[in-house]
Amino acid sequence: MALAGRGVVVTGAARGIGAAYARAFTAAGADVVVNDLDAGALETTAAELGAHAVPGDASSEEGVEALVAAARDRLGEVDVFCANAGVARGGTEAVDERAWDVSWNVNVMAHVRAARLLVPGWVERGSGTFVATVSAAGLLSIPGAAPYAVTKHAALAFAEWLSMTYGDKGIRVHAVCPQGVKTDMLWNSGAAGRALMEPSAVTPEQVAEDLLVAMEQERFLVLPHPEVAQMYAGRAADPDRWLAGMRRMAAGLPAVTMGTD
Template identity: 65%
Template sequence: MTDGRPAFDAAGTGAVVTGAGHGIGAALARALTEAGARVVVNDLDPDAAHAVAAELGAHAVPGDAASAEGVAALIGAARAHLGAVDLYCANAGVATTGGPDAPPDAWERAWQVNVLGHVRASELLLPDWLERGSGRFLATVSAAGLLTMLGSAPYAVTKHGALAYAEWLSATYRHRGVQVHALCPQGVRTRMLDDTGEHGQVLLAPTAIEPAEVAEAALRGMAAGEFLILPHPEVADYYAARATTPDRWLHGMNRLQRQIEARQETR
């Protein structure tokens, strides 16, 4: 028990992992399976979902984990296979570069996947979890939700929204047996990092870790009952600096932005 809350034991757990065809999601599905969980692998890419499920001996449910219809279909199929969903890993996410100039559909897609996918899943999961007094929601938020991500306003803004929603869920329902975790890695060696361009290469690539390390941190954090799970421990110091000395922190971030602009100008 941690703070009066049950510790996490993956053995026998019925788990859903969204965005599990690649990267962090695939690593989470793999780590949970190895720990004894019964896993449903979800991804928008059906070939990727089926490939990971076949590797793990898990169950594939391809589809959209953001829209109301897609989330309902996923949870319905997962319950039919597992009996009940004990752990929902809201891992699917999209990263869009740009600022206010990013196309409206890019902003909308980021909002739908990075925030509303979490809201819609919890809306369907909570009645059962509250009735039986147990349930666990793991949101892959990213350190961008604690800090920011230069070069990608839609990602930074919606990841802040994902963190805010996870905090709200935890504050509202933890006394009723619902455990919520916010997984906040910094750079991770995935296709998403490859797509972040100059900003990602400067800010994230130097300290990037493997998806398996993120998954290991997630299982440790859930076992310890932690809300914030930080695979990069230094993020805690950055988060504290942002909260306690915001002008100094913003000046430092702007200095990084100017360095990136200078690199781009020399090309």
């Protein structure tokens, strides 16, 4: 799709993948609203790009409503919404309820709440694009981080559901599923996370570039690490073999130390 003059919203845009998305959309001529909880860092990024900063919580119902209202006020139309904000919480099934609640609200319900506000208008006019930053963990999994793995699977499922429900009504959906990306989330993932992802980690700019190519080609899955497609196919073809391999891999790793609060 031609991006010049389009209204784009990117959450989690103060740094990392979100900032790279905003930079790429701005360079393509889009009018961009950026959002993040870190208001100070967000203002810096917005000033650098000439984007509109709307700080706040893009996961709560009230926060999403405020963001979409502010974006419509500044852009007129929201043509592309990038649900990029995410949290990485580690631990097993025994991790405390807060880790599950935060993960569910940020990684899944933020997407649902944004779609709830945007999709009716997009269907009425016959166009709109929803971008979900998921993770290869949503296609595969990750040892030692149950809240992250489970909610990223749910984020992928919701993106698939949006596409199958509204794809013939002019709405395009893209699920971005990288493995390691050189961001704070990777550096803070502990020894196990870095051992799994750092060797093949790509830059946020590469993820943004791959997204724009996928948008041009109208592809649902965005895979900055193409090998993930083969892993995903292997998982589907022989789940028992795949699970056995995951157990072997997990046994050789130190504990994942993603945030657990």
